[in-house]
Amino acid sequence: MKEVNKILVVIEPSDEQLKALKRAVALANKTGASVTAYLAVYDFSYEMTTMLSAEERELMRRCMVEERTQWLEDVLEPYANEVSVIRPLVEWHNRPFEAVIKQVIQYNYDLVVKATHEHSILRSVIFTPTDWHLLRKCPCSVLLVKEHDWPTNGTILAAINSVSQEQQHIDLNNNIISTAQYMQSLLEAKLKLLNCFPGSAVSLAVEIPEFDPTAYRQAIRQHHLTSTLKYAQAFEIDEDNCILAEGLPEDTISRQANELDAELIVLGTIGRSGISAALLGNTAEHLLDGVNCDVLALKPYGFQSPVTLNKR
Template structure:
């Protein structure tokens, strides 16, 4: 059964190895579907050539686009010869993330695959990387590819927030586990539920003398274990395939992913934007930089893209 029929693959012309494309081809061989190799190009100097007419500037832009299309076509010769169905789409746009999201909205892609790398923490706090913009605004799932292999019989982590009683978190948990199990079926892998929960707030223990941290911790862990057991039962998952640990997700998930040698972590992202995103970011974004495996980010069912036209 095809899980993703229409996949957008983001290329990086600065790299010799296109790991996103390699991953997309691997996925297409496993489950079929059509790929579109996508590239956003832009050169500000072409816009500043005031001595040329609008038509001449457009002609120059089209020449750049054509050159990039030829480069991609040469790169795709081998996989196309191997029977992989791949289209080419090159656009002129000064904001790569926006070009990607607009392409998804226009052509109804059901998955975006993009290579990623570690972001400098300080720069990431000041200048939001393209990856983060895509995570926040892309309406379809996004697979961010690193260098970890996809071996058969591996492990896929579904990162859940089972202890939350908020409806949007509960629904997102369902989507995350569903996507993780679909991927696990394709890759002949095992699905593991991972749920992190916060430890005792230090300030409360200090400021409220009658506060009992041991009782609080006991209540907290039992609450999360009960919630994870209930969620796991819905998907017929055994006890050895779910994990409940104290700590922040950005600490717990990378550690467990390393222990399990996971090939992928599936995580839900609400898509926070604006000032709140600049100040505190999203859990998915904090986790990604600390993982050595692929990350599949899933949006809620009712997510509305901020670039969506009414």
Template sequence: MIKYQRILVVVDPVAEAQPALHRAVSVAALEENAAITLFLPIYDFSYEMTSMLSSEERDEMREGVIQGRAEWLQSLLTPYQDSNIRFDVKAVWHSRPFEAIIQQVQEGNHDLVVKSTHKHALIQSFIFTPTDWHLLRKCPCPVLLVKERDWPTGGHVLAAVNCCSDDTAQEALNNKIITESAEVARLLSSKLHLVNAYPITPVNMALELPDFDPHAYNAAVKKHHERALYEYAVRFELESKELHLQEGLAEEVIPRCADEIGASLVILGSIGRTGFSAALLGNTAEHVIDKLDCDVLVLRPDAT
């Protein structure tokens, strides 16, 4: 059984509303003894370049900024002062926000990071990797990216799996996704659905192989995925109407299925690709997020 009891909320310093905080409070309310830390990494390069000041004076200025932002974080908690949730605030001086967040996750032993998100321009996602993307690739605990829509009780939770991979790590991640999704759906009194995308028949195979029958090939691939998805359904006691198998790319199938069932939350895994391949290809999780109008909970494989 999962427990999100040490929740780290990454605060948006320029937004009037803080949907991540609102969502974190909703999650914490489902647990006992939950604690929320409001976290804000801040940095102003001009403070580092002020040659008129001594290092001690610069330190004092930084501390003043940090103290002011910590007081602002505390003011965000005013609407929740009557709740039973334990709150803490922390502002830190750090030039790389995602590194500060991950460091805080490790130091505070947090089991969930909650952060609001928005659509990223293609050029920004491609060249200047946003904090969201870094967190998806490197954060050691689950990341909940929040949009504006609320979670209705009795709604639908959609778990995305990759059924027919021969990779044992992928199978373990599938099991983790479905297990945690089932628990989240239970906490929200929601219905759990599974979605799996199977590949389109490659055009070049039909061109290069004269005897190749694309219809037979497509039917065989679909059958293979149906069998694998059904095995997961049996294992986790899901009904056939809660299974969704669609042809196409995962980044197209998952958002389409989420719209069809009116999902309030999509849960998927991220392999955390880094380096040059990430810059060029990104990650299925990353491509999916911008196409969804609902929240996304991203899980990483267990450490081996």
């Protein structure tokens, strides 16, 4: 992630503590970035009022937008002296994630900040949460905010896949570490580099009598350790600050973050979509409900969002 100069913070009236706004203001205070507070409003009943003309329906929509703009201006007023630029933006749109992404594409925002919460499994199966849409499709970095504070000398966890030989993953690993170091300097925090490796294949031990699961595990672990230390050396990270953990990434990252009481997790998301997204999801999506700290998700270089400006 390049330096943060323009922040788009997604405002949700249900977020009474204004977690996302406070986080965006705190970042802007440290970076000098401008902040746009974005609110998408929509009322389906306005579209279904057949007794009114198109002009009357448009007037009702404008009135609602103006009303919410005034509300948002009042919300932002206490923060006006904390950042150089903070402005409200309210739009009528029935798909908030799409509206946010279009803003990012059109105005080149560096970071989207949004409060997140626990997602119902049943609702997630039927309706993909806005958070997940942003993780998969937003072309810029996405910071999903939870309750955890950002204390001085806290811990930032940078999660990488150190053994991948694909250039996309190598670039993403480098971006994750450099971004984590950037956030480390802003937050005056400690940085831990985390790499997960798979456990032993128990089924192979059953099917192949001569298979030695202990030797296999040690070989896999050593391979991951060697690869992780190469990244650590390249970014001047002490070996003592490298963590090698066995297990699935979504489980291992969550466990390590909770054990370290991390304030921020920085990781990459490949933007999986379609059937693979529905069946597999992404690591960032799976761990959101398992941690109480913020998650900063980065996209690979050159990522193209499936959302376009002319799409309705």
